[in-house]
Amino acid sequence: MTGTSLSCSYNELSALLRRFFEALTGGRGDYATAAKSVCWLELRGLDGIRQLVADKDNYQQEVRPLTDIVSSESTPYSVDLSGRGVFYDGFLVFDTAIGFAMHGAALVYHIDCEGDPRFVLPGLVLCSDAGLFATVCWTNEDGASMSVASITPGSKNPTLSFIADKISDLSHKIMLAVSQDAAFTQQALLDTGIDLKTTRVQSSITPKEFQERVDASLVNGISVNREDLSILSSIADRVLVESSDQSRKGAGD
Amino acid sequence: MNSYHPPGNNYVGQTHRSAGMVMDLKRLGASFPTRLSFIRRLIRRIMQEKWSITRISFDLDDNGFGQAIYQLEIDDKVYSFVVFADYLDPEQRSDRVIAEKWDMTATLCEGPVSDTQLQSLKENVPLQEKGRVSSNCLVLTRANKSQRNFEYVVGKLAQGQQPSSRSMADVGYLYRTTAVYGSGKFGMADWQKVSHIYKTFASPFAAEMFTCFLIREFSLDQAEHLARRRNPVTAIHLDPALKRYIGIGNATGLGMAPYLINHPLLIENWINIRETALNAVLNQSMPDANGLHNLLALCRKARQHFAEATIDDEIQTRKNSTLLDHLQELITELENGTLKLSNWSDILELASDRWSLETQEILVSILIEIHADLVDDLPQVTTVDEHYPLRPAMRLTELRSRIEQKYDWALRYDFSKDDEYALFWYRSVEKMEPRLGVRKTEPGSDRETPLGIAHAVQSSFKALSSFMETNQDGLVGEFVLAHPEHRAIIRRIQTMSETTYGEIRANLYHADTLPLNLLRCKLSFFGVGKFSPRSRFWVRNIMFQGAPIIADIGQDFQDDWCFPLAPIEADAPA
Numbered sequence: 001m002t003g004t005s006l007s008c009s010y011n012e013l014s015a016l017l018r019r020f021f022e023a024l025t026g027g028r029g030d031y032a033t034a035a036k037s038v039c040w041l042e043l044r045g046l047d048g049i050r051q052l053v054a055d056k057d058n059y060q061q062e063v064r065p066l067t068d069i070v071s072s073e074s075t076p077y078s079v080d081l082s083g084r085g086v087f088y089d090g091f092l093v094f095d096t097a098i099g100f101a102m103h104g105a106a107l108v109y110h111i112d113c114e115g116d117p118r119f120v121l122p123g124l125v126l127c128s129d130a131g132l133f134a135t136v137c138w139t140n141e142d143g144a145s146m147s148v149a150s151i152t153p154g155s156k157n158p159t160l161s162f163i164a165d166k167i168s169d170l171s172h173k174i175m176l177a178v179s180q181d182a183a184f185t186q187q188a189l190l191d192t193g194i195d196l197k198t199t200r201v202q203s204s205i206t207p208k209e210f211q212e213r214v215d216a217s218l219v220n221g222i223s224v225n226r227e228d229l230s231i232l233s234s235i236a237d238r239v240l241v242e243s244s245d246q247s248r249k250g251a252g253d
Numbered sequence: 254m255n256s257y258h259p260p261g262n263n264y265v266g267q268t269h270r271s272a273g274m275v276m277d278l279k280r281l282g283a284s285f286p287t288r289l290s291f292i293r294r295l296i297r298r299i300m301q302e303k304w305s306i307t308r309i310s311f312d313l314d315d316n317g318f319g320q321a322i323y324q325l326e327i328d329d330k331v332y333s334f335v336v337f338a339d340y341l342d343p344e345q346r347s348d349r350v351i352a353e354k355w356d357m358t359a360t361l362c363e364g365p366v367s368d369t370q371l372q373s374l375k376e377n378v379p380l381q382e383k384g385r386v387s388s389n390c391l392v393l394t395r396a397n398k399s400q401r402n403f404e405y406v407v408g409k410l411a412q413g414q415q416p417s418s419r420s421m422a423d424v425g426y427l428y429r430t431t432a433v434y435g436s437g438k439f440g441m442a443d444w445q446k447v448s449h450i451y452k453t454f455a456s457p458f459a460a461e462m463f464t465c466f467l468i469r470e471f472s473l474d475q476a477e478h479l480a481r482r483r484n485p486v487t488a489i490h491l492d493p494a495l496k497r498y499i500g501i502g503n504a505t506g507l508g509m510a511p512y513l514i515n516h517p518l519l520i521e522n523w524i525n526i527r528e529t530a531l532n533a534v535l536n537q538s539m540p541d542a543n544g545l546h547n548l549l550a551l552c553r554k555a556r557q558h559f560a561e562a563t564i565d566d567e568i569q570t571r572k573n574s575t576l577l578d579h580l581q582e583l584i585t586e587l588e589n590g591t592l593k594l595s596n597w598s599d600i601l602e603l604a605s606d607r608w609s610l611e612t613q614e615i616l617v618s619i620l621i622e623i624h625a626d627l628v629d630d631l632p633q634v635t636t637v638d639e640h641y642p643l644r645p646a647m648r649l650t651e652l653r654s655r656i657e658q659k660y661d662w663a664l665r666y667d668f669s670k671d672d673e674y675a676l677f678w679y680r681s682v683e684k685m686e687p688r689l690g691v692r693k694t695e696p697g698s699d700r701e702t703p704l705g706i707a708h709a710v711q712s713s714f715k716a717l718s719s720f721m722e723t724n725q726d727g728l729v730g731e732f733v734l735a736h737p738e739h740r741a742i743i744r745r746i747q748t749m750s751e752t753t754y755g756e757i758r759a760n761l762y763h764a765d766t767l768p769l770n771l772l773r774c775k776l777s778f779f780g781v782g783k784f785s786p787r788s789r790f791w792v793r794n795i796m797f798q799g800a801p802i803i804a805d806i807g808q809d810f811q812d813d814w815c816f817p818l819a820p821i822e823a824d825a826p827a
Contacts, residue, residue: 009388009437011444027703030740033643063738070734092734099645099730129642218445221388240682241690241697247681250688250695251349252506252790 006229007221014039016229017052019236021088024059027239034087040122042224043217044157044210051116052087053228056235058114059085066092076108078172086119094123097178098130106179108188110172116141117174124151124158127178135185137192138174139166145202148194150185157210164202168193268528268753269535269598273662275524278759282770283572283610285618288625288815289526290780295462296800297629300810302327306467306803308474313338315482317475320375322366323467327453332391333366334467335359337379338475346397348431348504348791351683355381355395357428357471361464362390363442363451381432382439382684390441391451391460396428396468399502403427403476406491410480413487418819421498423563425783425795427472429502433461457519458779465796469501470803493804494820500798503781506791507687510771511678513757514704518748521755522637523778527621528754530628534620535601537627540594547623548600549587551816555615556580558782558816566786572611579604579612622815643744645730649721652729652743655750656714662758663707664714674708675764677701689768689790707760710746713739782817 008016017038021031041048066089070079081089097107111120117138127134128151135150144166151158170192177188189196241247274280286293298304305326313319323334336359345354358379366374377384381395398404402416402424409416435458437443447454454460473496480488491499513520538544559577564570586592594600597620604613621628656664668674677698681688692698703709716736724731729747733740749755757771772792773784781794799817801810 006385007388007440009440009443011437012440023700026699027701028738030737030744032741033744065735065737067735088737092737092740095643095645095730095740096728096734097730099728102646103728126642130644130646218443219388219450221440237682239680239700239702240685241679241688241700243681243683246695247688247690247697248683250690250790251681251686252788 004226005223006226008224008229009221010039010043010218013042013049013222013224016232016236019239020052020232021059023235023238024056024085025063025088029063029088030091033091034085037087037091037119037122040125041118042222043214044121044205045213045217046118046121047116048087048119049224049228049232051119053231055086055115056231058083059088063088070096075106076110076175079109079111081111081113083114086113086115090119091123091126093176094126094178097134097176098127098132101127101132101178101180102130104180106181106184107177109174109176109178110170111174111176112172113174117147120174120176121149121158121160123176124149125156127151128153128155128158132178132180133182133185134176134178135189136174136176137168137170137189137194139168139170146194148189148196150189152182155207157207157214159204159206160210161196161204162202163194163199165200167199267532268525269532270528272753272756273758275528276754276756276758278757278767278770280610280614281757281774282767283614284774284777285611285615286777286780286782286815287527287530287618287621288812289530289621289628289631290778291456291458292462292780292796292800293812293815294456294780295459295466296797296814297812299463299466300801300806300812303807306470306806311474311478313475313478315479316340317479317482320371321471321474323470324365325453325463330363330451330453331365332361332363332451332453334361334464334471335366335371335374335378336468336471337375339379341397346400348397348429348506348787348793350432350506350508350686351681352431354379355431356397357468358393358395359464359468359471360386360390360394361392361460361467362386364389381434385440387440388442388446391447391454392433392435392464393439393441394430394433394461394464394468396430396472396501398472399424399427399429403472406476407479407483410477410491411483411488413484413489415489415492415495415822418495418498418822421495422561422819424502425498425798426469426500426502427476428468429504429793430465430468430796431504432508433464435461457523462779462796465501465503466800469499469797472501473499473802492820493802496802497799497805497814498817498820500782500795500800500817503776503794503796504787504791505772505776505794507678507689507768507772509775510761510768511687511702511704513771513775514706514761516639517745517755518639518641518752519637520757521749521752524754526631527617527778530621530624530631531617533627533631534624535597538597538624540597540600544597544623545587545594548619549584551619551623552580552584552587554818555619555816556584557818561819562783562785564783564785569784569786572609575609576611576615579608580615582608583612618815625812641744641748643729643733643740644747645728645733647729647747649717649724649727649729649732652732652747653714653717653721656710656717656746659750660707660710660714660746660756663710666707666711666760666763668708668711668762672764673760674762676762676766678704678761689766692762705760705762706742706745706756708762709739709742713742713746 017035021034038048131153137148146163149158149160177185310322321336325332783795785793799814
């Protein structure tokens with residue numbers, strides 16, 4: 001615990017985030033899954049809360065269907081998450097991808113969004129849990145480097161690689177490929193111009209290293225910026241109802 | 254009438270009673286602890302494994318204020334129970350979660366406590382929700398003295414006299430806990446950490462229950478300490494039999510209710526363990542002479558236990574009175590030999606025909622109790638992976654079929670009726686205390702806590718039916734993309750439709766909802782007794798009454814302390 005950060009437990013953070021999402025959507029959305037996605041990143045040291053705080057204005061007091069912004073009739077599907085809460089709408093993209101892929105389809109999504117694309121990483125685990133292969137890649141915010149992540153069926157964590165060069169010119173921000181067939185997701189990545197066999201990978205985080213991060217976070221707590229926590233709390237507190245003599249009777253007075 | 258016909262011999266993991274019967278909220282509200290309850294299991298472990306618990310520090314002044322530390326050494330680890338006893342202004346004494354000060358506050362943490370850590374705990378533990386503790390703390394708790402009992406016991410001991418067991422029977426404890434926090438709250442260790450690293454406590458609520466066991470021990474030590482300070486010449490120790498009879502009180506409010514709704518897989522597991530045990534009894538044992546003898550003995554003990562209970566609540570008093578009458582009927586028939594049982598199911602069938610829900614449920618507890626050999630070694634609840642994943646590839650026809658078959662109970666409510674949609678649950682700004690409000694007259698329904706499973710199931714079912722008019726062959730993934738507002742309930746339905754129990758079959762928005770039933774259900778799994786409702790919303794109860802005390806560890810142990818009876822006083826007539 002330092003002056004600017006506070007050590008939180010996973011459960012504590014998860015509860016706060018559930019209230020945060022509940023406050024923003026009036027309790028109508030799947031705020032538990034959204035909270036879990038943010039915690040997934042935090043447990044692995046990938047700054048989910050920082051991104052959430054940066055994008056907080058994109059989460060509306062309503063749950064907006066994504067159907068009207070998924071364009072094109074067949075793969076690659078185009079999804080524009082700009083101006084939307086990515087932790088809310090991101091896993092909905094995976095829902096459809098997994099649904100169709102489990103029935104034999106092989107899909108590629110081109111996703112546009114604002115901010116950090118790492119919100120897609122928890123979705124890879126949903127694919128893995130469903131017995132699917134999945135690969136994503138995106139151009140990092142510096143505009144000069146790229147990230148690639150992939151997962152195999154049954155794995156609890158993906159492999160995340162950082163590529164020093166911008167070797168692909170993705171017109172969209174994120175490429176996501178999902179299939180029962182490993183060759184399909186590998187080819188989808190090759191189609192973007194990235195060949196991990198020949199590309200200079202600057203560094204990687206392996207599934208084992210991700211798991212070690214998770215284990216360490218669960219033992220030592222998750223260090224969270226106090227200012228970010230304060231912002232989240234102030235929004236989360238909107239679900240609380242003002243007290244009165246009458247309301248106190250509703251708890252047993 | 255419910256029919257009881259044991260389903261074959263494969264009893265382990267098999268259950269006998271239907272979900273419709275078991276998960277009815279009124280029946281859940283008539284639950285009793287069993288020998289499988291968490292407290293009973295904990296005591297068995299403490300006694301069988303001979304836990305080494307030592308009071309290593311007891312710095313209390315003449316008023317009983319100060320600090321104390323108890324240590325548990327087990328499995329190459331040390332756990333410290335650190336207590337802070339403070340003055341409490343009577344004006345500030347409250348059982349409610351919104352209280353700010355308490356007679357004692359405490360924490361259970363891993364490791365010996367250094368002076369630096371002790372100072373940090375001293376600055377934070379008494380603040381409770383407003384403090385922070387570190388991730389080596391497992392439990393944070395507080396308790397208040399029983400105003401009726403504590404001073405009476407101290408006074409008697411100081412005069413060299415034992416308190417009367419009648420007085421002890423009226424209240425049953427010296428301290429009453431008002432909150433027992435674990436699972437990562439306020440910076441404490443997450444359940445994942447507890448279950449993987451602090452393995453001694455890797456079963457549900459084990460650390461929390463052990464903490465309550467130690468609060469009880471502290472309450473006895475503090476009372477004796479004060480008696481000695483008051484009159485060192487005449488003061489005596491509390492009789493060990495009375496010590497065992499003194500439990501630790503507990504006040505539980507609405508906070509427990511959301512837990513039951515939000516952890517259906519856990520509830521499924523808890524209920525399943527009990528029902529599997531019952532099934533083992535029904536399948537593997539016959540009511541022979543020995544079995545009937547044990548049944549009679551325990552019915553007599555249970556009856557006396559409830560006859561000794563003093564309950565202020567009128568409704569619960571009536572229920573207890575009915576229970577006494579029905580148990581007496583059974584006892585008489587057993588004594589006269591007029592009860593003809595061809596198997597144990599007969600007695601449950603008889604109970605469902607003739608007796609109250611409470612009598613039916615206490616018979617379940619008694620049948621399990623007298624068959625320790627059949628139930629104690631059944632698989633124990635360890636950790637439950639509470640995962641409710643969406644299965645987007647499921648066909649909508651399959652989803653609809655699951656709702657119609659497994660959630661038929663939820664589809665029956667008519668939420669257009671005022672009574673069915675009368676209440677809402679919410680969290681107050683006052684320490685996020687859960688409360689119930691009246692939808693039409695109180696503010697806050699726009700921020701309600703979504704605990705209405707039946708209502709959510711109906712809403713999703715309507716949306717699903719409408720969606721399927723044009724997407725008959727669609728997938729769940731497509732449906733939630735169009736209706737993300739139903740994603741959470743759909744994944745719950747998908748998981749829970751593959752289980753037997755878990756969903757409490759009630760409309761928690763109904764005007765007549767009795768939250769007490771939810772509380773009692775959970776408390777019975779904890780293993781507490783003497784439920785004494787204080788309103789529709791909260792209940793007092795007693796933990797560990799009759800259980801061994803620390804001084805008993807290492808001595809012969811008979812695991813028969815259920816339905817504890819007031820000790821016979823030395824000068825009482827034979």
